[in-house]
Amino acid sequence: MDSHDRDHPLLAAFLAGDLDPVQARQWDEHLLACERCWQAVREDREGRQAAQLLRQPVPPGLGDRVAFAVEVAAAGRGLVQPDHRRGIGFGRPGRHRRRASWRLAVAGMLAATAAVALAVTFLPSGHQAPSLPAAVAAVARYAQAISGPAVPRRPGPEAPPVEVGHPVAVTAGGQRIVLRTWRLGGTEAVVAVSGRPFPMPAHARGVSGRGMAWSARLGSLGLYCLNGRTSELVAAPVPAAELAALAARLPLY
């Protein structure tokens, strides 16, 4: 093989193992004599090994987050509206929105079906949730997807809540909900706000003194709801006794 000013055209094929045995043997011999090509081979290997350093494991919870986003999109074909003003990527592209009423009706049926699936998926094994409202199930599923277990660390009395990520707007069971995530001490809590009341699950209990308030327990997740002119639903992995106090410290908007 003659000397060459640039990479030999067969070098990439040699490195990829594409050459037949005869050509490969010729290349092996060539590399012994050609410093330029040998340097190219060495740099190729070094560059490949360096790039492999950049592999990183998938963050915990990303799979759940993706699955949830897809499930919400599936449930809301035509109902889930992406909120681009907030930079939210939920929902399908605008050109795919279905506007015909009959399609909305079909989508509503899908939403109801998916909401049940969400609720069943969300609940730990052994729990049954035949009557979990779609809106509540969606909030709970989202909280489960984005939050890890509470860190056993109590915030100081002055520690303010810090918002995590971007607000997310979804529609579940025909109810539009804006979800925000707050970190307060070692706990991540989801605050869901809607213009319509969050239906009270069958197994929830009313909160004394607050006629429109209810709380419920879903596995390790606590739910605390205040229904009023706007309705707020707080979901966090904390004991039920701490939920009201936690909600009082969160911005409910």
Next chain:
Amino acid sequence: MFLDATLPHLDVVWQVARRTAAEGQDPEDLVQETYLRAYAGFESYRGGNTRAWLAAICLNVARSQARRRRRRPREVPGLALLEALPWDRADGGDGAADVANVVMAGLDAEAVSGCLGLLPEPQRVCVVLMDVAGYSAREAAHALGCPRGTVLARVHRGRRRLAQLLAEAGVSHGQP
């Protein structure tokens, strides 16, 4: 059905998203958007290589979002400017550390990330797909819509340039 077919490839999509997300863009958001776009187009997807299909979507989303942000990849060769660059963040987590122990003790992942960012985009994308995410040349060619030989040539040039940039930056490779 859709999640069964695509979620097993979350790892490779994540690797691609991490290295192609525009500055200021959260790679996790890019992954989510990739899956939502894939879901939207799943009915018309005719099967084939799902990994390559997801990579193509991820690259398209990253490009369109980068255009929207009106940002361009930096092309600033040379050691002096190299040193002045703000390196991309690379945490060097446990998984990366394991690889480092095998292939190159002492190599600084942040330096690699910064030097990778200096490669021309076609080379950088090929290196990311094949060496970071683990795609084959054929899969990368499918994702990029170009011949396999083109991918091999680009990845080879990209690897060489990456190694040269690291050498200029004084990064020790731990291997002769």
